[in-house]
Amino acid sequence: xxxxxxxxxxxxxxxxxxxxxxxxxxxxxxxxxxxxxxxxxxxxxxxxxxxxxxxxxxxxxxxxxxxxxxxxxxxxxxxxxxxxxxxxxxxxxxxxxxxxxxxxxxxxxxxxxxxxxxxxxxxxxxxxxxxxxxxxxxxxxxxxxxxxxxxxxxxxxxxxxxxxxxxxxxxxxxxxxxxxxxxxxxxxxxxxxxxxxxxxxxxxxxxxxxxxxxxxxxxxxxxxxxxxxxxxxxxxxxxxxxxxxxxxxxxxxxxxxxxxxxxxxxxxxxxxxxxxxxxxxxxxxxxxxxxxxxxxxxxxxxxxxxxxxxxxxxxxxxxxxxxxxxxxxxxxxxxxxxxxxxxxxxxxxxxxxxxxxxxxxxxxxxxxxxxxxxxxxxxxxxxxxxxxxxxxxxxxxxxxxxxxxxxxxxxxxxxxxxxxxxxxxxxxxxxxxxxxxxxxxxxxxxxxxxxxxxxxxxxxxxxxxxxxxxxxxxxxxxxxxxxxxxxxxxxxxxxxxxxxxxxxxxxxxxxxxxxxxxxxxxxxxxxxxxxxxxxxxxxxxxxxxxxxxxxxxxxxxxxxxxxxxxxxxxxxxxxxxxxxxxxxxxxxxxxxxxxxxxxxxxxxxxxxxxxxxxxxxxxxxxxxxxxxxxxxxxxxxxxxxxxxxxxxxxx
Numbered sequence: 001x002x003x004x005x006x007x008x009x010x011x012x013x014x015x016x017x018x019x020x021x022x023x024x025x026x027x028x029x030x031x032x033x034x035x036x037x038x039x040x041x042x043x044x045x046x047x048x049x050x051x052x053x054x055x056x057x058x059x060x061x062x063x064x065x066x067x068x069x070x071x072x073x074x075x076x077x078x079x080x081x082x083x084x085x086x087x088x089x090x091x092x093x094x095x096x097x098x099x100x101x102x103x104x105x106x107x108x109x110x111x112x113x114x115x116x117x118x119x120x121x122x123x124x125x126x127x128x129x130x131x132x133x134x135x136x137x138x139x140x141x142x143x144x145x146x147x148x149x150x151x152x153x154x155x156x157x158x159x160x161x162x163x164x165x166x167x168x169x170x171x172x173x174x175x176x177x178x179x180x181x182x183x184x185x186x187x188x189x190x191x192x193x194x195x196x197x198x199x200x201x202x203x204x205x206x207x208x209x210x211x212x213x214x215x216x217x218x219x220x221x222x223x224x225x226x227x228x229x230x231x232x233x234x235x236x237x238x239x240x241x242x243x244x245x246x247x248x249x250x251x252x253x254x255x256x257x258x259x260x261x262x263x264x265x266x267x268x269x270x271x272x273x274x275x276x277x278x279x280x281x282x283x284x285x286x287x288x289x290x291x292x293x294x295x296x297x298x299x300x301x302x303x304x305x306x307x308x309x310x311x312x313x314x315x316x317x318x319x320x321x322x323x324x325x326x327x328x329x330x331x332x333x334x335x336x337x338x339x340x341x342x343x344x345x346x347x348x349x350x351x352x353x354x355x356x357x358x359x360x361x362x363x364x365x366x367x368x369x370x371x372x373x374x375x376x377x378x379x380x381x382x383x384x385x386x387x388x389x390x391x392x393x394x395x396x397x398x399x400x401x402x403x404x405x406x407x408x409x410x411x412x413x414x415x416x417x418x419x420x421x422x423x424x425x426x427x428x429x430x431x432x433x434x435x436x437x438x439x440x441x442x443x444x445x446x447x448x449x450x451x452x453x454x455x456x457x458x459x460x461x462x463x464x465x466x467x468x469x470x471x472x473x474x475x476x477x478x479x480x481x482x483x484x485x486x487x488x489x490x491x492x493x494x495x496x497x498x499x500x501x502x503x504x505x506x507x508x509x510x511x512x513x514x515x516x517x518x519x520x521x522x523x524x525x526x527x528x529x530x531x532x533x534x535x536x537x538x539x540x541x542x543x544x545x546x547x548x549x550x551x552x553x554x555x556x557x558x559x560x561x562x563x564x565x566x567x568x569x570x571x572x573x574x575x576x577x578x579x580x581x582x583x584x585x586x587x588x589x590x591x592x593x594x595x596x597x598x599x600x601x602x603x604x605x606x607x608x609x610x611x612x613x614x615x616x617x618x619x620x621x622x623x624x625x626x627x628x629x630x631x632x633x634x635x636x637x638x639x640x641x642x643x644x645x646x647x648x649x650x651x
Contacts, residue, residue: 034070034071034072034461034464036457037456037457037460038071038083039070039071039072040070040071040072040460040461040463040464040516041070041071041460041512041515042068042069042070042071042512042515042516042518042519043068043069043070043071043074043081043082043083043087044066044068044081044082044087044091044092044095044096044110045066045067045068045069045073045074045077045079045080045081045095046064046065046066046079046080046081046095047064047065047066047067047074047077047078047079048064048077048078048079049063049064049065050065063098064080065099066095066096066098066099066107067079068110068515068518068519069519070464070519071083087119087120088119088120088121089114089115089118089119089120089121089124092110092111092114092119093111093114096110096111096114097111100131100134103138105135105138105139105140105143106135106140108131108132108134108135108138108140108143109131109132109135109140109142109143109146111131112127112128112129112130112131112132112135112143112146113128113146113636115127115128115131116128116146116150116155116636117511117636123155123156124156125150125155125156125157126156128146128150128155128156129147129150129156129157131143132146132147132150133147136167136170141171141173141564141565141640141641142638142639142640144167144168144170144171145167145168145171145633145639145640146636147164147167148164148165148166148167148168148171149164149635150164151163151164151167152164171640171641172560172564172641173560173564173641288300288301288327288328289305289312289379289381291377291378291379292377293369293371293375293376293377293378294371294373294375294377295334295371295373295375295377296329296330296331296334296335296369296370296371296375296377297329297330297377298327298328298329298367298369298377298378298379299327299328299329299330300325300326300327300367300379301326301327301328302324302325302326302327303315303323303324303325303383305379305381307424307426308382309426309481309482309483309484309530309531309572309586310382310483310484310485310531311364311380311381311382312379312380312381312382312424313381313382313383313384314365314381314382314383314384315384315385316383316384316385323356323357323358324354324355324356324357325340325354325355325356325357325365325367326352326353326354326355327352327353327354327367328350328351328352328353329347329351329353329369329377330351331351332347332348332349332350332351334371334372334373335347335351335369335370335371335372336370336371336372337369337370338353338367338368338369338370339366339367339368339369339370340353340355340365340366340367340368341355341357341365341366342366343355357383362382362383362384362385363382363383364380364381364382364383365380365381365382365383366378366379366380367379367380380501407473408471408472408473408474408475408523409447409471409474409475410444410445410446410447410474410475410476410477411446411447411448411449411466411469411470411474411475411476411477412437412440412446412447412448412449412476412477412478412479413449413451413462413463413466413476413477413478413479414433414436414437414448414449414450414451414479415433415450415451415454415459415462415478415479415480415481415482415494416429416430416432416433416450416451416452416453416481416482417429417452417453417454417481417482417483417495417496417497418430418452418453418482419453419497420483420495420497420499421497421498421499421500422499422500422501423483423495423499423501426481426482426483428481428584428585428586428589429481429482429530429586430452431584431585431589432481432530432585432586432589433450433452433479433481434450435585435589435590435593436479436589436592436593437450439593439596439597440477440596443596443597443648443649444596444646444647444648444649445649446477449462449466453497454496454497455496455497455498456496456498456499456506456507456508458496459494459496459508460508460512463478463513463516464516466478467516467517467519467520467522470520470521470522470525471521471522472521472522472523473523474521474522474523475522475523475524475525475526475644476520476522476524476525476526477525477526477527477528477644478513478525478526478527478528479528479529479530480494480527480528480529480530480531481530481531481586481589482494482495482496482531483495483499483531484529484531485504485507487504491504491509491510491511492509492510493507493508493509493510494507494508494510494513494529494531495507495508495531496508513527514567514634514635514636514637515636515637517567517634517637517638518567518636518637518638519638520638523564523565523566524564524565524566524568524642524643524644524645525566525567525568525637525644526566526568526569526570526605526643526644527568527569527570527634528569528570528571528592529569529570529571529572530571530572530586530588530589531572558602558604558645560641560642561604561641561642561643561645562642562645563642564640564641564642564643565638565639565640565641565642566633566639566640566641566642566643566644567633567634567637567638567639568605568631568632568633568634568639568643568644569630569631569632569633569634570605570608570609570612570629570630570631571629571630571631572586572588572627572629573588573627573628573629573630587616587619587627588612588616588627588629590615591611591612591615591616591619592608592612594615595608595611595612595615596608596646598611599646599648600648601648602645602646602647602648603645603646603647604643604644604645604646605631605643605644605645605646606631606643608646609629609630609631612629613628613629616628616629
């Protein structure tokens with residue numbers, strides 16, 4: 001049976017989650033359930049002190065207590081907080097430093113994370129390391145993970161991968177080091193030598209590409225001269241037509257003009273169908289990319305623009321064909337001016353234009369057409385170098401269910417955004433959601449809830465209700481399919497249905513998602529993100545492949561992992577767009593479902609990731625985009641050790 005798909009509004013989401021609130025420590029009335037997006041965002045809260053009594057005579061008031069709570073709950077319980085995104089490092093220090101200096105281990109780690117985030121200023125990694133080290137010495141696995149992140153990336157310290165791996169090993173616990181991390185300093189040295197060799201090859205390739213670009217520029221200059229000569233010939237032909245008194249010829253021209261107008265109306269009426277056909281056709285689709293505005297229609301012939309879960313993408317190939325931009329603005333007589341990357345570009349009598357995109361490399365390109373009435377039609381796309389082929393992954397072997405898996409429910413929240421107010425619609429997320437919900441429910445026994453085309457408020461309320469529904473021994477999976485964005489600070493975002501172009505305030509940031517998961521009671525949480533720039537979720541190291549472990553060693557590792565508390569992300573790509581192309585579902589979703597259906601035993605998240613990566617290597621669109629999935633612990637989400645296991649029903 002397929003997963004049921006419901007479009008939930010804020011009221012429905014509020015009612016669905018009100019029962020979960022009844023289990024909170026310190027009851028919160030259902031009538032005070034959050035109703036705005038800001039209500040559910042996690043803040044640093046200073047709760048009032050508690051009135052305590054000694055015997056029957058003496059009473060006293062304790063000091064205020066810091067806590068990380070949703071904004072609405074902090075207010076309901078009489079706490080003090082700074083509204084989300086207005087908090088600074090100073091306000092966070094004010095909330096947590098007293099408890100940290102008093103020996104509270106969790107407060108030490110939170111204070112270290114505040115210094116590492118910066119919160120409105122440059123990160124202070126030196127102070128972050130001090131607090132992480134104090135928390136780690138007191139037994140915090142979260143702090144050990146954070147220290148590993150600092151040394152792996154050279155943040156405030158000299159980069160030391162061997163030392164980073166040691167911190168990650170210690171976070172796993174005694175006896176688990178050799179089971180998960182087989183790498184050592186020699187292996188790291190080999191990888192560095194391999195990377196240096198690849199960089200040298202890339203430099204040579206860049207030099208050859210520069211030579212090809214010079215040749216192409218020369219040919220494009222010749223082509224531009226030919227185009228100008230053709231324009232003059234057409235102008236002379238038009239003049240001859242005007243001088244003609246032959247009524248038969250005049251009638252032919254009128255028929256042609258009506259035919260052109262009819263074709264323009266046809267283009268305007270079929271934009272949605274074109275978008276869907278382009279998505280199904282993948283990279284082989286050479287149809288023009290069409291954008292319809294109030295008075296004008298923009299049709300781009302070259303470069304070939306491919307739908308993606310973010311901005312549309314034009315891939316630069318070895319021949320540099322994407323450097324010439326050409327297209328047409330219709331109806332031609334309505335065009336007042338046309339701009340490409342801030343340059344005014346001439347438009348001929350048929351509405352055609354062309355422009356040479358001078359620089360290669362990844363960058364945004366904007367085409368803006370303005371009508372005589374003042375309206376504007378625009379196409380924004382990303383110019384992206386095609387990726388080199390990646391080494392083939394080996395197939396993963398089946399494993400039995402680990403003996404020590406803890407009891408607890410498994411729940412999944414599936415979020416799919418296909419319809420957008422300002423972004424291009426996406427044909428596949430709804431089908432992705434239905435397919436994934438079905439396999440999770442039918443094969444693995446998950447309780448599944450699906451939310452389609454949520455607004456920003458809907459999405460945040462759904463995440464909040466899902467977090468509240470998970471108990472201490474439960475496991476949860478969150479799947480998101482839709483557009484993604486990245487800002488200048490390399491912060492990633494999920495785009496809800498009402499998200500506005502170039503307005504991060506209408507998006508949902510990775511920081512919001514990780515903050516909400518950091519305060520969840522669940523034992524294991526896995527975020528699966530199928531959107532552009534989803535790799536911004538996974539910025540710290542992951543464990544070494546467990547399929548290389550002998551069966552006995554894997555069993556011991558699985559028991560350690562099952563007893564841990566994990567917060568892990570599995571993403572469809574890194575810091576690049578991912579294609580929205582294929583048949584009925586995205587390539588990532590198809591690979592994910594195939595891996596889950598084909599497993600004959602227990603499948604841990606990292607082995608699922610490797611299986612997906614292997615399957616994507618055979619997909620042409622994924623290869624061209626350089627789509628390489630990533631898996632790693634979520635930074636600052638409270639990850640300690642372990643990961644989610646998928647155990648088919650009946651084994």
